[in-house]
Amino acid sequence: MLYRKREDGKAVAVGGRCPHRYFPLGESQRVGDSIQCGYHGITFGADGVCTRVPSQQTVPGVYKIPSYSLVERGLWAFIWMGDPDKADESLIPDMKAIGYGLDGYHYAPVSTMYVEGRYQLLNDNLLDLTHLGFLHSSSIGNDANASTPEEREVDGQHVRSRRFLKDAEIPPLLAQAARWEGKIDRTADMDFYAPGFHAGLDETFIAESSRARKARCLAGIPLAGRSRSLPAIQGRSLPCGAMPQSVISTASAFALRQTCQ
Ligand code: FES
Numbered sequence: 579m580l581y582r583k584r585e586d587g588k589a590v591a592v593g594g595r596c597p598h599r600y601f602p603l604g605e606s607q608r609v610g611d612s613i614q615c616g617y618h619g620i621t622f623g624a625d626g627v628c629t630r631v632p633s634q635q636t637v638p639g640v641y642k643i644p645s646y647s648l649v650e651r652g653l654w655a656f657i658w659m660g661d662p663d664k665a666d667e668s669l670i671p672d673m674k675a676i677g678y679g680l681d682g683y684h685y686a687p688v689s690t691m692y693v694e695g696r697y698q699l700l701n702d703n704l705l706d707l708t709h710l711g712f713l714h715s716s717s718i719g720n721d722a723n724a725s726t727p728e729e730r731e732v733d734g735q736h737v738r739s740r741r742f743l744k745d746a747e748i749p750p751l752l753a754q755a756a757r758w759e760g761k762i763d764r765t766a767d768m769d770f771y772a773p774g775f776h777a778g779l780d781e782t783f784i785a786e787s788s789r790a791r792k793a794r795c796l797a798g799i800p801l802a803g804r805s806r807s808l809p810a811i812q813g814r815s816l817p818c819g820a821m822p823q824s825v826i827s828t829a830s831a832f833a834l835r836q837t838c839q
Pocket residue numbers: 596597598599600601615616617618619620
């Protein structure tokens with residue numbers, strides 16, 4: 579369960595089930611910076627420690643809910659739900675390296691998708707952009723996305739997959755955005771930071787002019803979560819195998835810079 583403290587505005591990630599009778603705390607009540615369980619009123623502070631049991635004078639020390647490490651960077655909250663001793667902020671992607679906060683770009687959250695499937699399948703999807711020419715042929719891709727050889731760099735937990743398209747047909751959505759029907763040069767890039775963060779860069783250069791359109795799409799993929807829906811990406815369902823207990827959600831930020839001279 580996630581919420582922001584009123585006292586100092588800091589975001590908090592705590593377990594979502596009351597240890598008494600497992601009532602969902604996300605459907606309970608905030609009292610100041612604490613959560614009061616909606617069933618029998620047992621109350622937990624932002625650190626997860628029980629502070630009140632309405633039906634008795636004493637507070638049992640065993641009553642607590644998990645409290646998780648949380649670091650806010652850019653538009654994201656990075657939460658570590660594993661062994662607390664292994665929480666390592668240095669593994670969070672560097673915001674400058676992923677292109678967040680660059681001059682001339684406007685950054686805004688654009689979507690959150692819930693996908694019933696193993697999170698690795700979405701990593702596969704974002705790292706294999708040959709699918710643009712087929713799954714997204716009516717919008718942002720065409721055959722050149724598949725036929726142009728990939729240049730790949732692997733550096734620790736970072737993988738860069740990049741294609742430099744030369745003298746390619748312009749895909750429909752880009753043609754509309756750029757008001758252009760001729761050939762283009764294009765860089766299609768995806769940077770992957772294991773285990774679940776992607777930073778995409780798309781640069782389109784219009785031949786015979788100095789016009790360029792650059793876009794960055796940044797997506798964080800939680801490794802666990804819950805969802806009630808199976809949404810679509812670009813109007814089609816993700817080809818994910820059904821894994822009922824494992825759900826993916828992405829929170830994306832999209833930044834666009836367009837230069838027309
Ligand atoms: S289930 Fe939460 S107080 Fe009883």
